[in-house]
Each structure stands twice: as C-alpha cells, then as structure tokens.
Amino acid sequence: MTDTEQMQKTLVSMTVNGVERSAEVESRTLLVHYLRDHLGLTGTHVGCDTSQCGACVVNVDGRTTKACTFFAVQVQGATVETIEGLAHDGVYHPVQEGFWEEHGLQCGYCTPGMIMSSVSLLKRNPNPTDAEIRHELEGNICRCTGYENIVRSVRYAAEKVRAGS
Amino acid sequence: MFPGAFTYSRPATVSDAVALLVDNPDAKILAGGHSLVPAMKLRLAMPSALVDLRDITELQGVEASDDSVTIRAMATYNDVRDHEGAAAALPILVEAINVVGDAQVRDHGTLVGSLVHNDPAADLTAVALALGGDVHATGPNGDRSISLDDFFVDLWTTTLEPDEVVTHVTLNRPSQHSRMAYRKFAHPASGYAIVGVAAVLGMDGDTVSQARVALTGAASTATRLSSVETAITGQALTEESVEAAIRDVTAGLTINGDQFAPEAYRAHLVEVLTKRALLGTQA
Ligand SMILES: Cc1cc2nc3c(=O)[nH]c(=O)nc-3n(C[C@H](O)[C@H](O)[C@H](O)COP(=O)(O)OP(=O)(O)OC[C@H]3O[C@@H](n4cnc5c(N)ncnc54)[C@H](O)[C@@H]3O)c2cc1C
Ligand code: FES
Ligand code: FES
Numbered sequence A: 001m002t003d004t005e006q007m008q009k010t011l012v013s014m015t016v017n018g019v020e021r022s023a024e025v026e027s028r029t030l031l032v033h034y035l036r037d038h039l040g041l042t043g044t045h046v047g048c049d050t051s052q053c054g055a056c057v058v059n060v061d062g063r064t065t066k067a068c069t070f071f072a073v074q075v076q077g078a079t080v081e082t083i084e085g086l087a088h089d090g091v092y093h094p095v096q097e098g099f100w101e102e103h104g105l106q107c108g109y110c111t112p113g114m115i116m117s118s119v120s121l122l123k124r125n126p127n128p129t130d131a132e133i134r135h136e137l138e139g140n141i142c143r144c145t146g147y148e149n150i151v152r153s154v155r156y157a158a159e160k161v162r163a164g165s
Numbered sequence B: 001m002f003p004g005a006f007t008y009s010r011p012a013t014v015s016d017a018v019a020l021l022v023d024n025p026d027a028k029i030l031a032g033g034h035s036l037v038p039a040m041k042l043r044l045a046m047p048s049a050l051v052d053l054r055d056i057t058e059l060q061g062v063e064a065s066d067d068s069v070t071i072r073a074m075a076t077y078n079d080v081r082d083h084e085g086a087a088a089a090l091p092i093l094v095e096a097i098n099v100v101g102d103a104q105v106r107d108h109g110t111l112v113g114s115l116v117h118n119d120p121a122a123d124l125t126a127v128a129l130a131l132g133g134d135v136h137a138t139g140p141n142g143d144r145s146i147s148l149d150d151f152f153v154d155l156w157t158t159t160l161e162p163d164e165v166v167t168h169v170t171l172n173r174p175s176q177h178s179r180m181a182y183r184k185f186a187h188p189a190s191g192y193a194i195v196g197v198a199a200v201l202g203m204d205g206d207t208v209s210q211a212r213v214a215l216t217g218a219a220s221t222a223t224r225l226s227s228v229e230t231a232i233t234g235q236a237l238t239e240e241s242v243e244a245a246i247r248d249v250t251a252g253l254t255i256n257g258d259q260f261a262p263e264a265y266r267a268h269l270v271e272v273l274t275k276r277a278l279l280g281t282q283a
Helices: A003-007 A031-038 A094-101 A111-124 A130-136 A148-164 B014-023 B036-041 B077-081 B084-089 B091-097 B103-108 B111-117 B124-131 B226-232 B239-245 B263-280
Strands: A010-016 A019-025 A057-060 A063-066 A079-081 B007-009 B027-030 B049-052 B062-064 B068-072 B133-139 B142-147 B152-154 B165-172 B178-186 B193-204 B207-216
Touching (some): A057 A111, A111 B103, B014 B027, B014 B049, B027 B036, B062 B084, B077 B103, B178 B263, B193 B263, B207 B263
Parallel strands (some): A010 A079, B007 B049
Antiparallel strands (some): B062 B068, B133 B165
C-alpha cells in the first residue's frame, strides 16, 4: 500500500442523536474516535480498547454496539444514539434517572456504556428479572459499584417505563 | 489502538465481493467484525483491504424448513436466536448463543463468521458439527458445498479458499425424536469456552439410535467425539451407559494446556462436560 492510499480519507456521514453529522476520516478510524474526536461527543468513553469493558457502548440502528469494535465507515448512513442523546429538555431518560435515584455509579467511568446497554436491554425486554439484567450487562464492566446498585437502577427504570405506558 | 491502513468497500452482490477478493489476495471479508476488528487493532491481522458484506441483501436472514435451518452469512447471533422457526427446530442454537460473549457480540457477531474464523474456543463450531450440515460458498469458479464434517481443519483454519465467500450454512434438523444440549465451561475473564460439548441424539424410544457429539475449546479445532458417538449408540441414556461411553473420550486427542487450564484439568473437563451434555439433552 502506498503512502497516499494510507492517508486517504473518506467522508463518513451518519445520524447521531437525531442530527445529520459527517466528518472526513480514514477507513481505520474507529467509531468511538469518530464520535469523540471528530464530533466532540466525549460522553462515550474508551476503557479497555479491546472489546471487553463496554465503556464505549452506543446504539447503532437499534443494535447495542461497542464503538471501539467498529470502524466509522461500517456505520456510514446508520442511525446512532449516544449518551448525549438520551435526556430531552432537561428531563432525564428513565434509565438515567434510575442510575441517579439508586446510586448506580461511583466514579462514573463505566456509566455511559452501562446506561446505553441498559436502554437497549429494556427495549428488548421491558420487564427483565435481575438475572436477565445481569446477563444482558455482561459486556459492561464496573470497577466500583459491585453491580448491585446498577441492577437496582435498571429495575427502577423498568418499573418507571411500565408505569408510564 | 489503530490498525494498519486498509481500503474499504461495500459491494452490493456476492459476485462483486468475490471479484474484490480475486483482485487483491490480501483482502479480507468483514462480517460482524467481532473477531477481525480486535485482531486488526492488535495488528495480529493486517489486511490491506476489507470487503464488507453488509449491503448484500441476499446474505441476510434465517429460514427453517422441515429438514434444515438455513443461516445466511450476515445473520447475527441474535437474528438466529430471535427467529422463531430456527429456535423451535434447533433449541441447541438458542442455548449456545446465550452463552456466547455478551449482548454486543450477540447483536453483531455472525454465526457464519464464527465458523469461518474457527477459533479453537468458539461455541457454535461444536454446535454446528454436532448438528451436521453444509457450508455453502461462492468463489471465482462458482458455488460449492462443503460438509461441516470436512470444514474445520486446525486452529483458525478451514477448507475455505481465501477467494471464496460463504453465502450460508444449512444445519440439519434431526428427526422428531431427537434430544440436544450444549454444555460449556467458560473462561471467567474472556467468556470463551475452556471446554464445550454439544450433543445431538436421535432416539428410538429410550434407546439412542443416532449420536453426534462435538467438542470445542480443548483441542486445536472443534472435533467430533466418535468414540463416544459409537459407544452410546444402541444404549439407553442412563448414568451408567454415559459413564461407560466417555471412558476413552480423550483418546487420540491432543488436549491444549495453558496457565489457566493445564492439559490434565482440561481433559477432566472434557469428561465432565461430555457427560453433562449427554445427560442434559432435551427433546
Ligand atoms: C468480547 C468478545 C467476546 C467473545 N466471546 C465469544 C464466546 O464466548 N464464544 C464464541 O464462540 N465467540 C466469542 N466471540 C467471538 C465472536 O463470536 C465472533 O467474533 C463472531 O462470531 C465472528 O463473526 P463476525 O461476524 O464477528 O466475523 P468477522 O470478525 O467479521 O470475521 C471473522 C473471520 O471470518 C471471515 N469471514 C466472516 N464471514 C465470512 C464469509 N461470509 N465468507 C468468508 N469469510 C468470512 C473474515 O474474513 C474473518 O477472517 C467474542 C468476541 C468478542 C469481541
Ligand atoms: S473500550 Fe470498547 S469495550 Fe472497552
Ligand atoms: S462507577 Fe466506576 S467503573 Fe463503574
């Protein structure tokens, strides 16, 4: 491969939190860097950078996605939802509210990914058991909470969503 | 982490994808990317071109018929798990998919990609082998089918040619009177199988009339446990018959050993999980 090919950039566009966004990136640019470095959406974190920890989780076309395990070019044309898109007009999403009410975080590093995974888990299963919550959050690692309050937070959100519907 | 640079393309048809592979022997197919992308980030793989299959509509979807389940190349684990026909016909798929990786891996990783990648600790390789069926591929010389029994060769190696694209896999649907199960002992950190055993049994009343039993995690590739298959066939499925059938289960196998699971420990797990899989089979 020649140097010019290596430097080649392509315009990658996608809908992020309801807004059309685009940036010129190399094909090897990861989605997480596209979001953080090119769009300035730094709510999505990089933890392990090796597909293990889930700090980078976003939703892509309704699928729960580790943004460190996708190239931005793969997501060209897709609809992406990040932590920044959850609250509306100063009102938290029920999952965010759950993490607040039930003390679902300590340092907060894992939290954006934890919340995004929980949002997609509740879309798939609005009434999960604790075991189902734990199983679906296996890809999200938390070094602080011991997970107990995270499970409570998701349960809180599930109840809130069910009560509201 | 940044992988080496590569050119990226999204062909619209299988023949365009094959043409791109023929043009550049260094190009690689990209499916869900959950094996390839981590390997590229670690620069264990440095393909100069990626051919992404995501726009090829004929590679999407799952179908269940009376005698088989067809899983197309871009069907993710969750697409398979959530397909009612496939889940009802082959409950072992649901059982195994639920213990693969995590929610993100299941939402993007493809079953076909797992077979092609042939990680020695993958789950669905053993399950596919226990069900039996065919891998269907398209290359520059046209289409061909490869029996799953002839597909897995060695660590990360299959009989697929580098310029072939797998379009789909057909998994056999056993007779009505069948029982199946997958049992896995997962690595506590990676979640991959230290040992996994899949068993698919045809039953004639209480007697095992047909058996396909496959092992993953323990050897360099998923492999059938033919001594167990032979020994259990014709027997009633009891604690005693299973104990007898697994007596020589590791004979002829080269069992992996590492810091976490030395050879003797893994060999023991092969016995335990083969027993659990056989006795745990359900209709
Ligand atoms: C955190 C994590 C945990 C995991 N845990 C498990 C686990 O517990 N058990 C398990 O079994 N797996 C596990 N996996 C691996 C996962 O199951 C595989 O990544 C996945 O199934 C492979 O499919 P893919 O679509 O991601 O393939 P890709 O990564 O896109 O491709 C894998 C390889 O197959 C080739 N390929 C893919 N599709 C085709 C095709 N149609 N034709 C020709 N070549 C093709 C590619 O060129 C590449 O070489 C895990 C992965 C991660 C990231
Ligand atoms: S940063 Fe993506 S999984 Fe850890
Ligand atoms: S709150 Fe600190 S890692 Fe989860």
